[in-house]
Every structure is written in C-alpha cells, then in structure tokens.
Amino acid sequence: MTSTSRVRTVLVLAVLVLVVVGTVPVAVAAQSESRSGGTVVVEAGETVDELEAFAGTVIIEGTVTGDVSAVAGSVQIDGAVGGDVEAAAGSVQIDGSVDGDVEAAAGSLEITDEATIGGDLSVGAGSVLIDGTLEGDAKIGAETIQLGDDASIAGDLRYGGSLEGNTDAVAGEITEDSSIGIDLTGTAVPIASWLFSAYVLALNLLLGAALLALFPRFSDxxxxxxxxxxxxxxxxxxxxxxxxxxxxxxxxxxxIGIPFAVVGAFGFALLIWIGIIYGRYAVAAWLLSLVGVDNRWLALVVGLVAGAVLAQLPVLGGLLNLLVFLLGLGALGFGLYAHRRQVREQESHGESGPGGPTAD
Structure with a gap:
C-alpha cells in the first residue's frame, strides 16, 4: 500500500468515526446542554441542570434539577426531574418522579405505579396508561386511555377518546372533549419528524462529502x-x-459462520447507507446535467435534500426513494466489482494496487 493510499485509508476511517459518533450512546455532562445521538443517557447518580435531547433513545436514570425537552424514538424516565417534561416521541414511559408539568405527543405514554407527577399532564397519543400518581389536572387525547388500579389523579380529567379502567382514581371532575387529541398531536409530531430528518440529512451530507472528496473519480x-x-x-x-x-x-x-454473518451484517448496513447517498447524488447529477449544470457538490446537496423531503411524503415518497436507492446500490456494486478486478489485474502484472476504490 502506497503512502497516499494509507493517508486515504486513515481519512476514511476518521470520517466514519465522526459520522458514527452521532449513532452511539452519549452520556450527558452535569450541566445544561443540548445533546444528540443514538442514545442520550443521564446515568444513575448523575445530576444535570437541564436537558435538551434529540436522539433515538433518551434515558434518565439520574437527576435533572430543571426541565427536560426531548425529541426521540423513545423517552424513559426512571430517575427524578425537578422541572417540567416536554417530549415528542414514539413512546414515553415514566417510572420516576417529575415535580413539574408533563406535556407529550407520542405513540404511547405509560405512567407506572411507581411514578409521581407533581404538576399537570397534557398528552396527545395513540394510547395512554396511567397507573401512578398525578397531583394536578390531566388533559388527554388518545384512542385508548387506561386508568390502572393504582392510579391517582388529584385534579380534573378532560379527555378525548375511549376512557377505560379505574375512573374512581379521579378526585375531580371528568369531562369528555373530543377535540383534545387533535389540538395536542397536530403540531408536535410533525415537528419531531422534521427534526429527525434534519439530523439524518446532516449525517448523510457529512459522509457524502467525505466520499466525494476522497474518491472523486469513483463517485463520478x-x-x-x-x-x-x-x-x-x-x-x-x-x-x-x-x-x-x-x-x-x-x-x-x-x-463457524456466525462471526462472519455478524461482521457481514454491519458491512451490509454500511453498504446500504452509502448506496442511499450515492443513489441520490447520482440521480441529482443526471438531472442537473440535463440543464447544463456539472457540479458534484451541488448534486450531492440537491440529491440529499430532495431525498429528505421525499421521505416526508406518504407512499409515493417512499417508493421514489426506494427506486433511487436501488440505482445507487447497483451502481456501487458495479464500481466495487470493477475496482476489485482492476486490482487483480495489476497484481497479476506485479504492480501495486491502489489503496481505495479508485486511484484518484
């Protein structure tokens, strides 16, 4: 391997490490910060002033003395929160204590029998299960609302949806209001979806820029x-x-094949990711060439942004992105095969092969 090839290899590895940092667990420092990653964790015994998190999973096992604001696939609160909780997530589960209010837009919300909420509860969700203690009022919009045997709501309950279970748990008045679910979920869930798309777009742009910079001829x-x-x-x-x-x-x-299958699965996941990026880049480059524009960087940005926008469209957007991905994956497969064949030919003639997909 030549010195140039070694430099390229090191650069590729460095960029991949930077990209993957966005998908590994992130422990939160004891201060007020915004954090993002695959998993954001407040460890048991750890104290944080405030927490703003955007991640696949948010887990609070320690203490947050202030407010918590989270956009995530799932939010789990096992510890203590001294302020309010605002969450937009696929699922929210509270096993610990929240001194302030809880506002959530989620696929599901569960407040277990060990949980205590000192303020009010405002929720828009697919399903809600309350089996803990709520010292304020509750405003819930959901398809199903289940009050468990250990549930206790000191204030009033306004709800929209199907209310089931232990209604005696409500000390105040119970009022049905069918508009609640629309009001709560109409804005928070779309915002969460767009924020997640922006996060993925940033990672795709980073990896795409690395691929174009390190392997321009291969990308072309x-x-x-x-x-x-x-x-x-x-x-x-x-x-x-x-x-x-x-x-x-x-x-x-x-x-014997299990270790190879595990390593292969990670490699295949990376291949899919690169295929998505190359597919969007290649289609955008082709469309821009039709109007006389030949700029690989512009093609990368246009392709990735267009792909992110299409992902927000139901059915049609998914089908178009799938087609673009198949184009990119297939072209990537051809490129890697051609590179491997070139290396073998060079080795057969006693020449040293390049250290990357192309000897740019």
Missing part, C-alpha cells in the same frame, strides 16, 4: 453508471438487496 463513475444504464443498475441493486441477506442467514446457520 457511479453517477455515470446510473445515467447511462439505469435498468441494469436498478436490477443489480435489487439483487444485492435480496441476495446478501440470504447469504448472511445461510452463513449464520453454522457455528
């Missing part, structure tokens, strides 16, 4: 493949998408 070759032979690229992408998982499952059947 993928764009050319998509533009000149989209049918073959798409069919190849489909074959890879179906065939590689089958091979991994077959390898995992044997004890």
């Amino acid at each position: 070759g993928i764009a050319d493949r998509v533009a000149t032979d989209p049918l073959r690229a798409g069919l190849t992408g489909f074959a890879l998408l179906v065939g590689i998982p089958v091979l991994l499952v077959a390898a995992a059947i044997t004890v």
Whole structure:
C-alpha cells in the first residue's frame, strides 16, 4: 500500500468515526446542554441542570434539577426531574418522579405505579396508561386511555377518546372533549419528524462529502453508471438487496459462520447507507446535467435534500426513494466489482494496487 493510499485509508476511517459518533450512546455532562445521538443517557447518580435531547433513545436514570425537552424514538424516565417534561416521541414511559408539568405527543405514554407527577399532564397519543400518581389536572387525547388500579389523579380529567379502567382514581371532575387529541398531536409530531430528518440529512451530507472528496473519480463513475444504464443498475441493486441477506442467514446457520454473518451484517448496513447517498447524488447529477449544470457538490446537496423531503411524503415518497436507492446500490456494486478486478489485474502484472476504490 502506497503512502497516499494509507493517508486515504486513515481519512476514511476518521470520517466514519465522526459520522458514527452521532449513532452511539452519549452520556450527558452535569450541566445544561443540548445533546444528540443514538442514545442520550443521564446515568444513575448523575445530576444535570437541564436537558435538551434529540436522539433515538433518551434515558434518565439520574437527576435533572430543571426541565427536560426531548425529541426521540423513545423517552424513559426512571430517575427524578425537578422541572417540567416536554417530549415528542414514539413512546414515553415514566417510572420516576417529575415535580413539574408533563406535556407529550407520542405513540404511547405509560405512567407506572411507581411514578409521581407533581404538576399537570397534557398528552396527545395513540394510547395512554396511567397507573401512578398525578397531583394536578390531566388533559388527554388518545384512542385508548387506561386508568390502572393504582392510579391517582388529584385534579380534573378532560379527555378525548375511549376512557377505560379505574375512573374512581379521579378526585375531580371528568369531562369528555373530543377535540383534545387533535389540538395536542397536530403540531408536535410533525415537528419531531422534521427534526429527525434534519439530523439524518446532516449525517448523510457529512459522509457524502467525505466520499466525494476522497474518491472523486469513483463517485463520478457511479453517477455515470446510473445515467447511462439505469435498468441494469436498478436490477443489480435489487439483487444485492435480496441476495446478501440470504447469504448472511445461510452463513449464520453454522457455528463457524456466525462471526462472519455478524461482521457481514454491519458491512451490509454500511453498504446500504452509502448506496442511499450515492443513489441520490447520482440521480441529482443526471438531472442537473440535463440543464447544463456539472457540479458534484451541488448534486450531492440537491440529491440529499430532495431525498429528505421525499421521505416526508406518504407512499409515493417512499417508493421514489426506494427506486433511487436501488440505482445507487447497483451502481456501487458495479464500481466495487470493477475496482476489485482492476486490482487483480495489476497484481497479476506485479504492480501495486491502489489503496481505495479508485486511484484518484
């Protein structure tokens, strides 16, 4: 491997480490900060002034003396929160204590029998289960609202949806209001979706920029493949998408093959990620070339932004992104195969092969 190739390899690894940092667990320092990552954790015994988190999972096992604001796939509160909690998530579960109010837009909300909420509760969700103590009023909009045997609501309950269970747990008045669910979920959930898309877009731009900077000719070759032979690229992408998982499952059947299957699964996930980026870049480069624009950086930005916007469209957006991904995955497969064949030819002639996908 030449010195240039070694430098490229180090740069690739460094960029991948920076990108992956956004997907690994992040422990929160004992201060008021905004944190993002695959998992944001306030560890048991740890104290944080305030917490603003955007992550796949937010877990609070320690203490937050102030407010908590979270946008996540799931939010788990096992510790203590001294202020208010605002959450937009797929699921929210409270096992600990919250001294202030709780406002949530979620697929599901569960307040267990060990939980205590000192303020009011405002929720818009698919399902709500309350089995803990609520010292204020409750305003809940959900398809199903279940009050457990250990539930205790000191104030009033206004709800929209189907109320079931221990209604004697409500000390105040119970009022049905069908408009509550619309009011609470109409804004928070779309905002959460767009924030998550912005986070993914930033990671895609970082990795895409690294690929174009380190392997410009290889990247141009993928764009050319998509533009000149989209049918073959798409069919190849489909074959890879179906065939590689089958091979991994077959390898995992044997004890010897399990480690290879595990490593292969991580490699396949990375291949999919790169295929998505290259697909969007290649299609955007082709469309820009139709109007006489030839700029790989502009194509990267336009392609990734357009893909993120399409992801917000139901059905049609998903289908278009799938097609673009298959084009990128297939062209990437062709490019890697061509590179491997070139390396073998050079080795057969006694030449040293390049250290990356292309000798740019």
